[in-house]
Amino acid sequence: MSKGNPYSALYYIKENKGKSILCIFMMFLATLMFLTGNYIQSVLATFDKDFLYGDTIVRVNMLSTDVKQEDFKAFSEMVEQDERLKSVKVTGYGFGSLTHSTVLGFEMSGRSYVFRSLEDMENVFARLNIEGDFSSCGHRSIIISKELAKNRGIELGDTIDHAFDPNLDGAYTVDALIDDGGYCTFYIFEDDDNLVRLYIYSDSMEGKELYDYVRNLAGDKRVQISETERDVVLPQLSIFYIVFYIVDILIAIVLAVTVNSVVTGQYLKRTYEFGVYRALGRSKKDIWKKVAAEILIMNLFACALGFCVMFLYTYLVNELYYTQKGLHLLYASKAGFFGLLICETLIVVPLIFAKAKKMSRADVTQF
Numbered sequence: 001m002s003k004g005n006p007y008s009a010l011y012y013i014k015e016n017k018g019k020s021i022l023c024i025f026m027m028f029l030a031t032l033m034f035l036t037g038n039y040i041q042s043v044l045a046t047f048d049k050d051f052l053y054g055d056t057i058v059r060v061n062m063l064s065t066d067v068k069q070e071d072f073k074a075f076s077e078m079v080e081q082d083e084r085l086k087s088v089k090v091t092g093y094g095f096g097s098l099t100h101s102t103v104l105g106f107e108m109s110g111r112s113y114v115f116r117s118l119e120d121m122e123n124v125f126a127r128l129n130i131e132g133d134f135s136s137c138g139h140r141s142i143i144i145s146k147e148l149a150k151n152r153g154i155e156l157g158d159t160i161d162h163a164f165d166p167n168l169d170g171a172y173t174v175d176a177l178i179d180d181g182g183y184c185t186f187y188i189f190e191d192d193d194n195l196v197r198l199y200i201y202s203d204s205m206e207g208k209e210l211y212d213y214v215r216n217l218a219g220d221k222r223v224q225i226s227e228t229e230r231d232v233v234l235p236q237l238s239i240f241y242i243v244f245y246i247v248d249i250l251i252a253i254v255l256a257v258t259v260n261s262v263v264t265g266q267y268l269k270r271t272y273e274f275g276v277y278r279a280l281g282r283s284k285k286d287i288w289k290k291v292a293a294e295i296l297i298m299n300l301f302a303c304a305l306g307f308c309v310m311f312l313y314t315y316l317v318n319e320l321y322y323t324q325k326g327l328h329l330l331y332a333s334k335a336g337f338f339g340l341l342i343c344e345t346l347i348v349v350p351l352i353f354a355k356a357k358k359m360s361r362a363d364v365t366q367f
Contacts, residue, residue, distance in 0.1 A: 007277065009293035019266050024302045026259045030343040031306025033248050035313070037336030040244045042103045042329050047233050049145075049182025050111045053128055054229035055207040057113075058214045061224040062092070062196035069196065071222040076198060078217055085202050085214075086127070088120040092196035096167030097185040098144065100151045103322060103329050109167065110183035111229055113199070116191055127201050132178040141188040142172040145180035150326030241335065248339045252346035259347055260354065263295075267355050274362035284360040291356035299348050 005011055013020045062072035079087045097112035115121035118137050125131075137143065144154070154160065154174055161171040172187065202210055207228075215225055274287060314329050322329055330336075 007282075007290065009290060009297050012294055013297060016266075020298055023259065023262060023266075023298050024305070026255065026262060027299050027302035027347065028306050028309075030252065030255050030347055031303055031310065031340060033251065033343045034306065034336040034340040035310045036248075037244065037339035038310075038314070038330045038333045039103055040240050041333035041335040042327075043108070043240065044237055045328070045330060046100065046102060046108065046183050047110065047229065047237075049180060049184055050229040050233065053111065053113075053182075053184060055210075056128060056201055057124070058200045058211055058228075059226040060198040060200060060214065060218070061226065063222050063224055065222065072196060075218055075221045075223050078221075079198065079200055079214075082217065084204055085200055085217075086123070087198050087200045088115065088124060089195040090114060090197040090199055091116055091189055091191035092194045093189065093191065094169075095185070095187050095189070096165075096169070097183075098148060098152060098165050098167060100148055100183045101325065101327070103327050108183075110185065112185045112187065114187040114189050116189065116195070118188060121186065121188055124199060124201065127203070130178055130180055132176050134176050136175040137188055138175070139188060139190040140170070140172050141175040143176045143178060143186040143188075144174065145182055145184075145326075146177045147181055147326035148183050148185075149174070149177050150324065151183070152326075244335065244339065245342065248342050249346065252343040255343070256347045256350060260351055263351060263355060267291075267359060271359070271362050274359040278360075278362055287360040287362075288356040291359055292352045295348060295352050295355070299344065303344075 060075070062069055076087070076089070079085050091114060093114070095112045095114045097109045099107045099109050101107055113124075115124065118134060121137070121143075122134060125134075132143070134143070142160070149155070152165075156174055156177050158174045159171055160168060160174065162168050200210075200214055202213075205213055211225070211228065218225060277287065277290075278284075311331065314331050318329055
């Protein structure tokens with residue numbers, strides 16, 4: 001429709017800029033849920049490498065009840081003889097991962113991996129596609145990503161201990177920084193006497209296929225096959241999504257009530273206008289289309305403005321702050337899109353239905 005046509009939705013918006021801008025601003029607030037969803041999923045994104053490496057490496061531990069290590073030794077031999085599998089033996093001592101801050105401000109920990117030699121680490125790194133200069137690495141070396149180093153204010157060559165991070169049980173030297181982009185922590189700890197753990201990987205399998213293959217190979221052997229990080233972490237982080245969507249719905253309801261009160265006043269003053277349209281032969285279906293078009297166009301303007309503002313904000317906050325902290329706020333995410341969709345649906349759909357239904361009943365003879 002032409003902007004000069006009084007029946008056009010754009011004509012009303014153009015001729016009533018003040019009222020339209022107020023409605024657009026109220027609808028613009030709903031688009032902020034997209035940014036909120038991006039924050040939520042940015043926290044989960046710090047575990048991307050944990051999930052990837054957990055899909056690639058299956059961790060198998062000796063059970064404490066297997067005192068003579070008979071089952072563990074038998075299983076280790078089966079793995080060594082299997083042409084589809086590769087493995088490295090790992091010390092049974094536990095090693096915690098360095099904590100890292102997130103875009104939401106709280107601290108979390110990724111996965112830690114420990115190797116008894118530089119050779120073992122490089123063999124596994126080759127499968128994980130991790131590259132770097134490891135010539136200085138040896139006993140009590142710690143290897144982290146450049147992002148994690150920025151996040152914790154660590155420099156290459158630093159020696160860190162329990163006073164620096166409570167997850168550390170002793171002093172370790174940061175002997176390599178990798179372009180990994182993740183928040184896992186890798187150790188080299190030379191121990192040939194307490195090898196009661198295996199890291200198992202394959203050149204042809206990964207994920208559930210690899211996990212199931214190892215489990216089937218173990219059969220009735222008494223060994224502990226650890227779950228993948230994906231299976232362990234995702235259920236724990238689901239609370240973030242639950243809280244987010246609950247807040248999203250509550251905010252949508254508040255905005256829906258607010259927008260409805262603003263728009264109701266405008267349409268009440270236009271009852272005679274719509275009565276004239278009906279008297280001139282416009283059908284109820286035409287009235288529904290006009291009201292829907294007006295509200296949807298204003299909402300489109302609100303979304304366009306919201307995406308521009310959020311893109312600019314995300315760019316600036318990444319460049320000026322998060323990058324220096326080894327973090328990254330996502331520009332888009334599934335949580336953001338679903339959060340926006342829920343909010344928009346709860347605001348726009350009832351608004352169109354209520355106003356269109358009211359205006360389609362307008363009758364000029366009542367005035």
